[in-house]
Amino acid sequence: MFAAGQKEMQKMDQYTIEKIGLPGVVLMENAGARVVEEILQSTTSSRPRVIILAGGGNNGGDGFVIARRLFDHGLHPQVWLLVDPVRIKGDAKIHFEIYIKRGLPLFHLEEKGLEMLMDQLKQADIIIDAILGTGVNGPVREPLKDVISLVNTYEGKKSIISVDIPSGVSSDTGKVEGEAIKASKTVTFVFPKKGFFLNEGPQHIGEWMAVDISVPPTIVKDLALDLPKLITEPLAKAAIPIRSKHGHKGTFGHVLILGGSRQYVGDPIFSAKSALHTGAGLVTLAIPETIYPMAAAQNPESLLLPLSAEDGHFAEKAIEELAPLLNQYDCVAIGPGISRFPNGEEWMKALFSNLTNQPVVIDADALYLLSNQKDLLKNYKGQVIMTPHPGEMSKLLNISVKEVEGNRLEIARQFAEEHSIYLLLKGHRSVIATPSGELYINPHGHDALGKGGSGDILTGLIASFLAQGASPINALISASYLHARAGEERAKELSNYGVMPFDIIDGVKRLLNEIQHSCTKFYTLN
The missing domain is CATH 3.40.50.10260 (YjeF N-terminal domain)
Incomplete structure (x- = not known):
């Protein structure tokens, strides 16, 4: 439609x-x-x-x-x-x-x-x-x-x-x-x-x-x-990555979540749990070493990779420690809880120079750290997915939030085309734009999703589907739809006031369970 x-x-x-x-x-x-x-x-x-x-x-x-x-x-x-x-x-x-x-x-x-x-x-x-x-x-x-x-x-x-x-x-x-x-x-x-x-x-x-x-x-x-195409249930179902009945943890991809800081411990954990609960085979959570004890206690399912820290955030040395390991990840999500820190832009530039062309999801303050060096996007050989909310989009373009909200479709399209990236512009009705200028509108979602951590769940969901082999556009279509619908459905039980990030994960799992039992195409014998 x-x-x-x-x-x-x-x-x-x-x-x-x-x-x-x-x-x-x-x-x-x-x-x-x-x-x-x-x-x-x-x-x-x-x-x-x-x-x-x-x-x-x-x-x-x-x-x-x-x-x-x-x-x-x-x-x-x-x-x-x-x-x-x-x-x-x-x-x-x-x-x-x-x-x-x-x-x-x-x-x-x-x-x-x-x-x-x-x-x-x-x-x-x-x-x-x-x-x-x-x-x-x-x-x-x-x-x-x-x-x-x-x-x-x-x-x-x-x-x-x-x-x-x-x-x-x-x-x-x-x-x-x-x-x-x-x-x-x-x-x-x-x-x-x-x-x-x-x-x-x-x-x-x-x-x-x-x-x-x-x-x-x-x-x-x-x-x-x-x-613009509307993201309908059939379109979203068709975009979900197919799983093999005989698959194992190596079959379903390895996600790296790179984020966290002293004041934002929970954000990368939300993303990691979201990726694991939606089918990723392995998730590594790379965090500043100073928050390792808290992250390890809350997220035993993930592999933990503590990196050098300075004043509660990633240190410059963290890139050296991470670089030799990057080729083992099928998808990298950067930004949940990463915060803004001195020399953050140089840190981000060094990270991009060491990535190995796998799909990259960029969210939260990683968007801020890229806002003055958007040339990194065009020069990167892999596929880039960015998920800004209107405030982050306004910073990327150096315009007001009002201007962003007043022309969401064209702003999303122009940015995606200009920088050759996939963009999910979040909001009450999220917009997806592709490098070729295609537009998609998600007609679902409401205020139950308006809570800190909700976006981190979406980041993990997108990364999970990318690691499982979905194309960027299919990962965005299916993830944004499931995320929005999960919020709507959980609100029916918990009220629009009471939906928490982990409730969204639970809602996504319930929806995937319904899809699994209604659509045989999601499981192959290969």
Whole structure:
């Protein structure tokens, strides 16, 4: 599945209408029909009271189809037209005229007024937002702004269903300028919109579903559209490395976790445990020798490699001690708990000069130590995976966090392309970018993951899958999906407040267990 913006959807509609020959009025009929199906399937009432708020564009046209079909099912929805009828054009006008010719009732906001609408909304069970759709640009104007504000007073109290996208949310960026509907559910057409996963979009869409309206599934290929891919369950399952039933610890890779410092003892331990619990054959935890006793006591499963320390962090001599051993590791994860320390940039440069071209995962303060010497990334012969959160990304680019969050997709793409690396830009909806410019969006995860140590679990998970033979993109897809879904599932038992890093590991193991028993392809006889 892909995520699309306004222009891409317009191209798809135009292609379907002009090249395939399916008229726009038919697409609009199909769209309205699918929304009605969802209304009827999701309501618990046999006679729900429905109010449809219709604008003058195609979104309003969808609303007229919805209303007409609800009448055909024996319901009596109220349709409120929020604009002057002369503003209704094109396919929407055809469906508006069909609705009128049927003799079905229509309420004009200009005639009835906001107070009467307010009274009717109080009595409604379901409010249908067919006001603006994907064409919104800039702040919503009056009287639509007041109508949206009024609808939002019923957030969490009534079922608010947005048609295609909540009115007021940009389909390209997810930005809201002024007011936007806060839907409990969004029924979108063909593909989810990019704005569902960016900026304020996730706060407005509620539960979402993409429905078929007869736009052909090959259309992205036919039009050669460059769209972000959505990380779905089938995509994530297919990306998980396959295991051999006759494998042994040498079969499943050796991960080196390089991190830790006096004040951050737990971070590298989280990463090491995550890698071991998700299939890595061996994990070596390389830490400053001063924290060795604490690390050894908490992590007996890993091999421990204490290295020279200075003032609670890695000393310059640590690279000399580590260098002869580096060729034995299938993947190296650098950064969990490493901290920022004097001469850290020189230390990082020396490390890169001794790595043996295995995949490298860079996280946490290792990103900071690389921020002024990004040439190390291009010069490295192996594959580099970076996993910054927005604050770390802002440091890498020397821009504000606000700028990062305002343009996540393009910033991730440009950085990955420029530096020939794989990037996972963390956040409420994480974005993955490849050196060739491909983009992936993870639609899962929520505040249960918003806790120190959560990112370290993800680092270990990515490193584990890389060591087991997954490609960088497959490791990122599967790890980010499992990490997010584990947080969601454990929160159901422990609450969004109570999920701890080790709970995420437990959640990942449960998901892998389900996958193991449902998909025979994960185990071979070789």
